[in-house]
């Protein structure tokens with residue numbers, strides 16, 4: 001049994017003082033911190049194996065190729081995919097853009113529709129706007145229920161219809177923390193013959209995700225939100241779809257044979273990986289997977305659920321705080337809660353909390369259409385990682401009232 | 412301490428004050444300003460007679476820094492000529508860029524000198540300068 005109490009000790013970055021205070025990091029939804037285990041594996045790759053994968057016929061190159069392809073296999077197993085369905089990209093945004101360029105723009109036409117929830121992150125929204133503008137297809141929104149912040153079944157039935165070719169949605173909302181009904185959305189999309197795109201950026205760090213079991217056609221996530229390095233992400237695609245899609249970028253390593261006027265392209269996943277890849281990043285991502293597995297999902301989930309309840313109950317007790325989305329402490333939430341303090345702009349709240357050593361996110365969280373729909377200008381967001389403790393939550397709760405006081409309010 | 416300088420009494424008083432936050436009866440010029448990084452929004456209203464700003468006000472929503480800066484600015488520019496207001500604008504922007512100003516110039520900025528500390532907080536510079544950039548545009552509209 002892992003001792004979850006001392007997890008923070010695995011993360012050297014958390015040991016520093018910020019503005020003279022113990023550092024309380026509550027912005028893991030933006031990017032999570034990395035444990036020594038991940039940092040050491042990246043370091044070891046560069047110190048002992050970092051030749052160019054797939055290119056050389058000498059010992060180091062073989063080691064680099066093995067490290068890179070082992071990383072792919074590790075990641076594939078972790079998310080319920082086959083290794084040749086896992087493409088390394090730079091981040092979730094690039095993965096979603098790849099789907100847009102190589103699938104959406106070729107398969108959409110006037111009269112077709114792309115359907116997404118109003119709550120999407122700009123990375124799973126703007127690419128669909130671009131695809132719709134380029135092809136004449138319609139971008140259609142499923143509006144969430146403002147009380148429960150879930151998508152009503154009637155919206156799913158009504159918006160996803162015979163014209164729909166793509167249904168794209170986040171697994172977990174980066175603003176609301178709620179989980180969307182993948183099974184229902186996939187079932188409805190299948191009934192009308194649409195493909196599904198799962199933005200798993202905020203789910204993969206918090207619970208076990210299995211793309212084959214969920215039955216989605218495409219999925220995207222980033223290493224840096226799951227204790228891995230920045231600069232590497234994953235695109236999952238169903239094999240038949242990847243085989244039919246054209247390459248994304250062209251260059252070395254993604255070809256079979258090049259003649260003067262044309263070329264044969266490699267099979268997936270290499271068809272989508274032009275040029276020298278972020279092999280150190282892939283090794284770091286695989287290490288992050290192993291780190292998560294060493295903690296165990298049961299431990300992670302029970303700990304994060306307990307912390308989230310504590311945070312939600314604490315926020316509910318604060319007179320001057322309103323939660324964006326369901327304020328119910330018992331509601332299902334995955335690592336994320338957004339809120340506002342009466343009379344306080346979130347950027348002031350973040351600046352003042354930073355002076356107490358607390359890092360939270362402030363602003364519109366890359367979800368302008370959602371905030372416009374909810375009639376909120378912006379908000380504070382606290383989000384959790386495996387290293388957070390009761391002490392972190394209590395520190396945030398104790399400092400929130402001080403924000404108003406710093407701004408000269410009586411209480 | 413840095414945070415207490417940023418949210419000093421004079422700044423938080425201005426940010427909570429409604430004194431300059433109103434519409435003018437007959438504005439000569441109304442100019443919108445937007446700071447996408449915070450979502451700060453501001454509509455600056457000026458009443459001008461014979462090249463002099465006889466009244467100034469603003470409406471808007473935003474962070475405490477942007478609201479305080481707007482309130483301070485409207486106080487300062489009331490009764491100033493267009494040229495004087497332009498010079499104040501340059502002085503304020505210079506101060507926020509971290510340039511050394513002589514005492515007379517600093518004095519001319521009145522309460523807005525309290526925002527000097529923002530020059531060391533890159534993420535909040537746009538909040539403090541939004542009203543002044545908006546004023547710059549309004550002065551152009553007047554000429």
Ligand SMILES: Cc1ncc(COP(=O)(O)O)c(C=O)c1O
Pocket residue numbers: 029030091092093094121123124170172173174199201202222366
């Ligand atoms: C739900 C969601 N999707 C996509 C992204 C984009 O991730 P990245 O910036 O790593 O591409 C984020 C990151 O904030 C996110 O929260």
Ligand SMILES: [Zn+2]
Pocket residue numbers: 347446449450451473474475476477537538
């Ligand atoms: Zn601002």
